[in-house]
Amino acid sequence: MGESADQFFVNLLHRLVSHVPAGLGGVVSALASVVAILAVFASLFAITTVLERKGLGRIQNRYGPNRVGPFGLLQPLADGIKSLTKEDVVPHAADMAVHFLAPLLLVIAAFSLYAVLPVGRNMVLANLDAGVLFFFAVSSVMEIAIFMAGWSSRNKYSLLGAMRAIAQMISYEVPLILASVTVVMAAGSLSTVSIVEKQAGYSGILPHWFVFTPWGFAGFVLFMIAAVAESNRSPFDLPEGESEIVAGYYTEYSGFKFALFFLGEYIGLFAISGLGITLFLGGWAAPLSFLTWIPSYVWFFAKLLALIAFFIWVRGTLPRLRMDQLMNFAWKFMLPMALLNLVTTGVWRFLEHGALRWFVCSLLVVIPYVLLSRSLKRGWRLEKRVYRFAE
């Protein structure tokens, strides 16, 4: 059961390629993989919109969508039809070409990220030697797309939203990349496939994932915080803060272009979660040694859905940060912690295996964390909140 189910999609692709002429094999294989990625992650997007609205609804003590189809599951279909039939309004003063290209560039860049993500054993579109670098290079293109959207709309809210988005994405890109560099250092490779291979194997029943090391745990936490900020989600959703700047950089988009922005944002979120899974959570590997009979891609998507649930939970729980809090957090806390974590990884690598290594590296993570948060907290004046009317 295990082996054939695990390689089912790989074998399917091989069988498909064997039916076409030899010269076209590579093209057909690549096309089929691209179509599969588009179909799978676009449907995941549709499912996630329902899950998110239902989850947020439950957190806010209401039902969420429950009218279309059983349990409201056909809601994304209704949303899709609605956005397709809506009028596409382009502002008179807008820069037509740039306004048109921005959502396309965003979605193309977001989908390109999946080229280097291994979603299962032998299931990666391009096993690049510099896979992690490719991911960050392409994700930096998304910033350009957001700027194009905000600037071309000729709307001050759009421009403000775009500038906020870019400032935020640049600031959090630094800790994001530094947190990933720790894994690259430990694995000794930039290729996503070999990073997953380095985390293979089990001691007893527990896996050798990087998140189960002191530096890996700190790196994973830093990575996830930065990932939330990179994908402009709550509590870092200042670029589209509804109460301040309408909807940020996509204020002037309507109909299907708005849907494309929505799609691009979620696809980017899945991609960065996928990278987090690949770097820290062992990629497609099973979490316990006796569970390896379940196909690898099932594990990848299970982890992805778990991270998505975490993102929804965070969104429903935390309030939005202020701009100065956002920047202070990035440069005064995230960056020093990421740099110290880099040193910790080096120490971990050159110390001998054993309890001493665990002790030293844990101290190297915990002591700076305590000192840094204490010193940053010094300026705060926390008082008990007084409710004038509620009490």
Place this chain on the structure above:
Amino acid sequence: MLFKIFAVLTVAGAVAAMSFRNLVHAVLALIVSFAGLAAVYLLLGAQFIGLAQILVYVGAVAILIVFAILLTRDSGITSQSTTSSSWRGSIVVVLGVFGVLAWSVGHSAVYQQATSLPQGTSMQEIGNVLMQRFALPLEVIGVLLTVALIGAVTIAIYEKKETR
């Protein structure tokens, strides 16, 4: 074939960047040029430098230019003519420099020798060379960039105090 497409894209992007009146359009055209150059690097099998080109130039330099434009001008559209008054002379100079460079590259010994490039330098080799043989230059460049960063911040902070 692919090289021709990317070469045309790079040159067209650069030409458009010079000739657009709207500065933001010019930056976007410049990004096309950067991306075309990155594609040429990738085509040559230089994965690291191609991806670094996208990360640094498209992701950082272009954004920096955009910020500079939006923070210094209110509209971003220049009223001046895009061509300088001495454009005829400039063309002669440019063609002269290009001719000399093309001639010297074409006749150099390196160009005639390098018929077979070592295919696909791996990331591992680049990393080893950077961290062992060129470790000192790398560190020196790092210090230089840090000094530049601190210098820029210092200048910016002083200006702020004076205006207040």
